[in-house]
Amino acid sequence: MFPTLETQRLVLREIKQEDAQGIFNCFSNRDVTRYYGQDTLESVEQAAKFVEFFSNLYTEKRGIRWGIEIKGSSGIIGTIGFNAWLPKHKRAEIGYEIHPDYWRNGYTTEAVTSVLSYGFEELDLTRIGAVVFIENEASNKLLTKIGFQQEGILRDYMYQDGQAHDTFVYSLLRS
Secondary structure (H helix, E strand, C coil): CCCCEECCCEEEEECCHHHHHHHHHHHCCHHHHCCCCCCCCCCHHHHHHHHHHHHHHHHCCCCEEEEEEECCCCCCCEEEEEEEEEHHHCEEEEEEEECHHHCCCCHHHHHHHHHHHHHHHCCCCCEEEEEEECCCHHHHHHHHHHCCEEEEEEEEEEEECCEEEEEEEEEEECC
């Protein structure tokens, strides 16, 4: 059964096909995808494939992705979760995005904090990593504020719009 997480203002829940429009709203926005390492979506059908991908990720125990919903409203404003989940090695990488209409309200920090707790307490992770474009100042600031440590630079690690970009690699350890 897919876990639902609640914070003071948010519900982090399973992403369903009805959320394809919300996924499209995020991933069709250039401000969201410019530091994401993937092409901007051009159709709701592409977003529907994301929903399928997120579902398979969980079913195959390779990751888990929640839809971020503001309590009392319907529809998601973004997603958050773990990629590259390796239970045997007790590690995963966190990733997230929120539609720009909801930036600078503390929603991302609230969601990340909840997912980190879930990762350490329920998934028994000892290490949670993050890979972030060097130019993504907001995400770099958020991770260091929460306690992630920058471990180094991965050179030409992610491609965006056909161009290689360096990324910072971060980690947060349970200990």
